[in-house]
Amino acid sequence: MALIQSLTKLLIARIDEYLDAISEGMIVFQKGLQNYLDNKTDEFEERIALVDQYESRADKLRREIENQLYSHSLIPEMRGDVLGLLEHLDDIIDVAKETLTQFSIEVPDIPMELTEDFASLGNSSVQAGQELVSASRAFFRELSRVKDHIHKVYFFEKETDRIATTLRMKIFRRDMKLSRKMHLRDVAVNVAKISDEAENVADRLSIYTIKRSI
Amino acid sequence: MLLFFLSSGLFLGWSLGANDAANVFGTAVGSRMIKFKTAAIICGVFVILGAVIGGSGTSETLGKLGSVNELGGAFTVALSAAVAIFVMVRIKLPVSTSQAIVGAIIGWNFFAHRSTDITILTQIVGTWVICPILAGVIAAFLYIIVRFVVNRSSLHLLRQDQFTRYGLIIVGAFGAYSLGANNIANVVGVFVPSSPLHSFAFPLIGTFSGTQQLFLLGGISIAVGVATYSKGVMETVGSNVVKLTPLAALIVVMAEATVLFVFASKGLNAFLTAHGLPPVPLVPISSSQAAIGALVGIGLVRGGKGIHYSLLGKISLGWIATPILASIITFFALFFMQNVFNQTVIAPDKATVEIQLQKKEPLIETSAKTDLHSKKKLNSYIRQHPGCTAFEKSSSQVRHILTNSIDHLMDIKGFDKKTIRSGFLYLL
Numbered sequence: 001m002a003l004i005q006s007l008t009k010l011l012i013a014r015i016d017e018y019l020d021a022i023s024e025g026m027i028v029f030q031k032g033l034q035n036y037l038d039n040k041t042d043e044f045e046e047r048i049a050l051v052d053q054y055e056s057r058a059d060k061l062r063r064e065i066e067n068q069l070y071s072h073s074l075i076p077e078m079r080g081d082v083l084g085l086l087e088h089l090d091d092i093i094d095v096a097k098e099t100l101t102q103f104s105i106e107v108p109d110i111p112m113e114l115t116e117d118f119a120s121l122g123n124s125s126v127q128a129g130q131e132l133v134s135a136s137r138a139f140f141r142e143l144s145r146v147k148d149h150i151h152k153v154y155f156f157e158k159e160t161d162r163i164a165t166t167l168r169m170k171i172f173r174r175d176m177k178l179s180r181k182m183h184l185r186d187v188a189v190n191v192a193k194i195s196d197e198a199e200n201v202a203d204r205l206s207i208y209t210i211k212r213s214i
Numbered sequence: 215m216l217l218f219f220l221s222s223g224l225f226l227g228w229s230l231g232a233n234d235a236a237n238v239f240g241t242a243v244g245s246r247m248i249k250f251k252t253a254a255i256i257c258g259v260f261v262i263l264g265a266v267i268g269g270s271g272t273s274e275t276l277g278k279l280g281s282v283n284e285l286g287g288a289f290t291v292a293l294s295a296a297v298a299i300f301v302m303v304r305i306k307l308p309v310s311t312s313q314a315i316v317g318a319i320i321g322w323n324f325f326a327h328r329s330t331d332i333t334i335l336t337q338i339v340g341t342w343v344i345c346p347i348l349a350g351v352i353a354a355f356l357y358i359i360v361r362f363v364v365n366r367s368s369l370h371l372l373r374q375d376q377f378t379r380y381g382l383i384i385v386g387a388f389g390a391y392s393l394g395a396n397n398i399a400n401v402v403g404v405f406v407p408s409s410p411l412h413s414f415a416f417p418l419i420g421t422f423s424g425t426q427q428l429f430l431l432g433g434i435s436i437a438v439g440v441a442t443y444s445k446g447v448m449e450t451v452g453s454n455v456v457k458l459t460p461l462a463a464l465i466v467v468m469a470e471a472t473v474l475f476v477f478a479s480k481g482l483n484a485f486l487t488a489h490g491l492p493p494v495p496l497v498p499i500s501s502s503q504a505a506i507g508a509l510v511g512i513g514l515v516r517g518g519k520g521i522h523y524s525l526l527g528k529i530s531l532g533w534i535a536t537p538i539l540a541s542i543i544t545f546f547a548l549f550f551m552q553n554v555f556n557q558t559v560i561a562p563d564k565a566t567v568e569i570q571l572q573k574k575e576p577l578i579e580t581s582a583k584t585d586l587h588s589k590k591k592l593n594s595y596i597r598q599h600p601g602c603t604a605f606e607k608s609s610s611q612v613r614h615i616l617t618n619s620i621d622h623l624m625d626i627k628g629f630d631k632k633t634i635r636s637g638f639l640y641l642l
Contacts, residue, residue, distance in 0.1 A: 008376045015372075075375045076246040077459055082371070142368045213365060 004072070011068055015086075015140060018061040022089050023133045025054035026126045026194070029096035033122040033191065036103050037115040048100045055097045062086050081208040085136060088201040092129050095197055099190045108187045109180060117167045121191050124163055128156035128195035135205055139212070146209045153202040160195035164188055216410060219285040220402070220428075222293035224435040227401035229296070230311055231261070231439020234397065236447040237470060237501045238389035241463030242382040243448040250445050256383060257390040257444075258437030264394025264478075265401075265433030266426050271480045271496030272399035273406050273425070279334045280319035281407040286551060287326075287559035288404045291318040294547045295400075298540035308525070308532045310500030311400040313342065317537030319404060321544025326560040341497040342533050345473055346507025353469035353508035354515045360465060378460045382467070389467045392474035394433055399498045402432035408561070462512060469508035470501055503529055 032047030065086060069079045110118060135149035171184045239253035282288045295314035302309035316338055323330045364374065411424035458466065476482060476494055483493045506529065513521045548559045 004376055004379065008372045012370050012372050073246045075371060078371065078375075140371045144365050212371070213361070 021058040025093040026129045030126045051097045055093045092197045095193045121163045124160040125195040128198040132198040150202045157195040157199040164192040219289040223402045227432045227435030228439035231436035232443035234501045235440040235444040237505045240448045257440045260387045260390035261394035261436045262433035264391035265398035265429040268395030269398035269429045272498045273403040276403040280323040282404045283561040285408045286557035290547045290551045291404045294318045294544035312498040313536035314540040315400045317540030318544040321541035325548045337495045345499040346503045349469045349473045349504040349507035350511030353511035356465045357512045381464045389471035392471045396474040396478035402428045466508040470504040473504045
């Protein structure tokens with residue numbers, strides 16, 4: 001009994017730390033994108049390193065939670081769903097890291113007129129991810145509030161799609177080389193990818209929530 | 215000899231433990247919330263406690279229905295109930311030990327020319343009908359409350375899991391206690407009137423009555439059934455038959471345990487009577503049917519989808535078919551036990567014994583003289599025909615069995631013994 005008590009306490013703390021890592025990783029991604037758009041190269045490189053750290057930490061925590069849940073047979077009827085949720089949340093921070101790394105390696109040449117569009121695309125995409133983290137917290141602690149956050153995930157995903165479409169139209173209507181246009185489009189699609197991942201996880205979370213309610 | 219006669223009851227107890235423990239700990243073990251070893255220990259201990267402490271109420275009710283006053287009769291009644299359960303299981307109809315034992319007791323009453331108390335019988339059958347309904351109502355009520363609390367609380371999923379585990383252990387222990395208290399009557403209840411066990415007193419603790427010793431033996435047989443054979447049943451119940459969340463399973467066990475307790479508790483009955491409320495009949499009920507009732511209750515609150523109403527029809531059929539089958543089997547089994555195996559299955563009434571004692575002396579003398587005469591004749595025949603001893607012995611046994619059987623049938627049908635017997639012997 002005492003073992004389960006202390007293990008439960010430890011795992012609750014680990015899950016919270018994991019969700020914190022995802023959430024903070026996305027904030028750092030947003031700041032990194034802004035640094036890149038503002039041409040603050042040093043700060044941008046620092047942000048990449050920080051996102052990398054958050055991603056590694058999230059991976060480590062996820063593995064620890066998985067091991068503990070299975071080795072001590074905790075939440076037997078829900079652990080598959082919980083692990084699915086944690087693994088898909090991990091995909092979001094992976095995408096954030098890959099996108100910033102793409103900026104670092106490919107150094108896309110963004111015209112001054114489009115920086116604001118890129119910034120708002122990043123903000124909207126990260127908002128969707130943040131709402132998903134809040135929905136996940138509610139799934140663990142306050143089931144009735146999951147819906148409140150999930151509908152916001154869907155809203156920001158749509159908003160991100162709308163901004164991305166406008167941005168791509170602007171890119172392809174500008175007088176630039178086709179290769180540059182395609183490069184910028186590719187980068188914009190990757191920035192919007194966070195919200196797409198968030199939407200996928202939100203779909204799963206809706207089902208998990210129905211299964212969890214008795 | 216007592217243990218031999220008790221064997222049929224202990225077998226019933228073993229099968230009850232093997233099957234019905236799954237109603238208490240099935241989902242908890244099947245969903246890996248509790249280890250089988252933990253469940254078996256808790257279940258065994260609390261079943262024995264329930265049987266010894268609270269098992270007398272339901273046994274008294276069965277005693278009122280029919281007091282099987284001879285060990286051989288009690289053995290046959292319990293064995294017949296077991297055979298009836300086996301037959302019902304083979305034809306895939308829901309069966310309950312309680313219904314089989316009640317049917318078997320009625321079979322004994324019929325065989326022994328004892329009248330069956332219709333008021334008690336009505337009370338028992340009424341309880342069988344009410345039991346799943348009451349379990350359903352309790353489960354639905356608990357489900358609404360728990361759902362409201364869980365959906366509005368900010369309890370972490372892992373913390374909820376931890377509390378559910380504790381709950382499953384506590385409610386499981388309560389369920390096992392109630393199962394022992396309510397169902398021990400099915401196991402050894404019929405042996406109570408004919409039990410030769412005597413009370414003995416423990417200094418400082420109190421008296422351990424013969425009935426309690428019987429209940430202890432029955433409780434141990436249930437616990438052995440749990441330990442040796444219930445693992446497979448628990449895993450099937452928990453993982454294959456009905457998919458329940460551990461929290462919903464907790465509610466089902468709570469509802470089932472409450473119903474078993476209500477229909478077994480003398481204390482609760484005394485409390486109700488003291489407060490001017492109508493008493494609850496103390497009747498052995500089916501834990502499986504209580505569990506099904508609880509599941510239906512939850513299913514109805516959820517919107518009524520996925521309930522197999524045909525199963526409910528089958529259960530109602532079991533209420534009628536099981537006792538009838540058990541009583542028929544018992545009647546024939548008692549007939550064979552008495553006439554083929556020469557076992558006493560009915561002890562004569564006190565009044566009959568007194569009348570016989572007044573008339574018996576000259577009869578004994580006459581029969582002793584006749585016996586002596588026939589023995590002398592037989593011995594001289596054996597001396598003359600040494601090869602015929604075995605044949606003569608077996609034919610004498612057959613004659614004895616046939617005479618007894620005919621006498622008994624004539625008793626039941628109310629025929630004139632002298633005429634029929636002389637006619638029959640003439641035919642032979």
